[in-house]
Amino acid sequence: MSHPATTGPKLRLDAVRKTFTVPRSGAEVVAVETADLAIEAGEFLTIVGPSGCGKSTILNMLAGLELPTGGTVAMDGRKITGPAAERGMVFQDYALFPWKTVFENIEFGLRYGPHGKGLSTAERRSRVARCVELVGLGGSEQKYPHELSGGMRQRCGIARLVANEPDVLLMDEPFAALDAQTRIILQEELLRIWGETGDRAERRTVVFITHAIDEAVFLSDRVVVMSAHPGRIIEILDVDLPRPRTDATRTRPEFQALSQTIWNLIRDEVYRAATAAGSAGGAGD
Amino acid sequence: MSTTRWPRYFILPVALIVLWQLWGMTLPARSRAPVPLDVLASAVELVASGRLPMAILQSLGRVGLGFLVAGAIALVLGLLMGFFRPVERNLDPIIESFRPVAPIALLPLAILWLGTGTPAAVFIVAYAAFFPMIVNTIAGVKGVERRLVQAAQTLGVPQLTILRTVVLPAALPSIFVGVRVAMGLAWMSIIAAELAVGSKGGGGGSGGVGEMMFVFYAYYIELDSIVVCMIAVGLVALAIDHGLRWLQRWLMPWAEQYR
CATH class of the missing domain: 3.40.50.300 (P-loop containing nucleotide triphosphate hydrolases)
Incomplete structure (x- = not known):
């Protein structure tokens, strides 16, 4: 950082x-x-x-x-x-790329944007895999957005953002x-992903x-x-x-x-x- | 569709053909009206001799070539025009003023510049196929959800990469509508072009289904064979459209659910 x-x-x-x-x-x-x-x-x-x-x-x-x-x-x-x-963004309507799988969506910024420059394909993939786990989407990597619930879509949106390390x-x-229930769960998870329990200087x-x-x-x-x-x-x-x-x-x-x-x-x-x-x-x- | 149901779809067509045959048999022999049995005999002869398949292949080759040329230009221009306003403002008047000019109206120019062979026919096909493809590409690009482009922008992806990786796939369903309309028009205009150019027969003939039809009409007055050509043209068009639809489903498995 x-x-x-x-x-x-x-x-x-x-x-x-x-x-x-x-x-x-x-x-x-x-x-x-x-x-x-x-x-x-x-x-x-x-x-x-x-x-x-x-x-x-x-x-x-x-x-x-x-x-x-x-x-x-x-x-x-x-x-x-x-x-x-x-300055990365998460959108209310998720704005996931419907023709890409969960994995490819999360990989998108690293693959086509400046923050993935210098990463090998293997490094990029392993970072994406870490983000998949971080947001709890393990097992859904190969699904398309339309196959996911709203909560899972937004997990994917958050992972796409986090993987790009803005x-x-x-x-x-x-x-x-x-x-309402999904909201409460995602609020707590967002704070965890943000690094609430960790070092203050590490937080974005x-x-x-x-x-x-x-x-x-x-x-x-x-x-x-x-x-x-x-x-x-x-x-x-x-x-x-x-x-x-x-x-x-x-x-x-x-x-x-x-x-x-x-x-x-x-x-x-x-x-x-x-x-x-x-x-x-x-x-x- | 199940095998027990398919005969129902054929009841009406078969009934119409039978009526046609009965009606044809009441006419005097010199009326030259084509009737199904004669058409069938003619079809068998034309296919068996290889003349019809060869003609169709030749026409198809021209359609394919003209279509690829038109598609490549329409795709690049359409993406740029739909995405960048200044490009559109400059090119739109030119394209819109050519659009109402029918492909066949360009035939005299095409023959004069390119002769009566394949290049003229390809030119006419490309001209006919270009407009539906560019209009639908532009509409597709403009219809792309802005949020998707913004999502890519906030990931730092450069504009031209966004055009390729976001705008193109998002506009693909609409582009495909243009491709299917264009394919119909291209096939229509190749026949018309070959028909018209075919009059040059005797060495300078154009070849293809269109010329074949012209020769049957002008030199032999074989209406049965002309009907065979008409049916062949329709069947080929049907097959192409089915192929395109299959391609669409294969390319865009996500599109049906998404749209």
Whole structure:
């Protein structure tokens, strides 16, 4: 794992603004309004907020898939101008390659991207095999994505990301499409894969998007709360819960209190959005 | 389909052929109307003599060659046009303005430049096959889920590699629709081209099924043989389409479940 020479934050948003022009009408929609955020190396940071708050837009800008309209997004002090293998992503809808097997999906980044350069075929294969085991997909290597359950597909998505060994892991509501039980299991496994029990310096930086408050609190070191119309950061909260986090974590009073605090921050807006559903077009979150 | 069921599929065709035969027998002998029994006799003669198989092989060779040329150009251009907007903006007007021009309309030019042999016929086939393939390739590329491309981008894969490893396989089902439509058109236009070029007979003939049909019509007025050629053309087209469908299933076992 590479360590930056500077001691600044791993990722930084500096007065970031993102607007979209609506096709046809030409109207301008503000997706993100002047966001400032510094994300430390090895930190697990979660962004929560209602639909249309711009949380996914921020993640896409960190990935380099979208560029800000104003301000800068930087990694290790260098401006982000496009996607790169250092910033890998996991998608809500998995985005697995349907014509490739589980093994080939996980191998994809190493085979065609820069992080596999210099690896022999045998080294590459053994790294993929390790990742298959890491996410518990042993025995399913030769299956195609359509043969897997949602939970197993996302395990494959996570393994594809981890195998490529990015510096930063960007996760866009990865568990949103899964059932409640599978979610809980994958949350715990994600923390294990991230290295919760290991050395703090070995952990990668994670930016995780969700609209589930309990998920945000359970996983994170810090929670960024956003609000919509226009999308902006309204609060950044530290999560002082001991690691490793377990089932018992969820019953702790601090867990409940923090979840309640976050809920209070966004409750009015969620109710407004729920009752006005359909009347206003969101900016796409 | 089980062996006990297949005869049912033949009830209607067989009934129609019987009706055709009965109707033909009521006509005066000089009407030259083809009737099934005469067609059958003619077919046996044409196949046994090897003339029909040779003609079909020759036409097939031209279709195959023209098809490969068109496919290679359409695939490369279509991928680039679908993926890179500036390429599309520049090439689209040219392609769209040629598209409505029927292949046969180019025949005079083809004969003038390339003569009456194989090159002209291949040119017409390639021209006919090109458009459905490029249009479907572009549509397929544009229909590729953006998330798949983004997944590859965030793994650090370079654009041109993404084109080959993500966009091409993801667009393959749509590309194959174009291939099947193009194959039908190519086969249609080879017959038309050979028919037209066939009039040059007497040394400069084009060969192929089309010329054969022209000769039967213009020199011998053998309608039975022309019907044999028509049926042969239809059967070959059917066989090719089945082959392509089989290839599709073999190449894309994941596609049915995925789409």
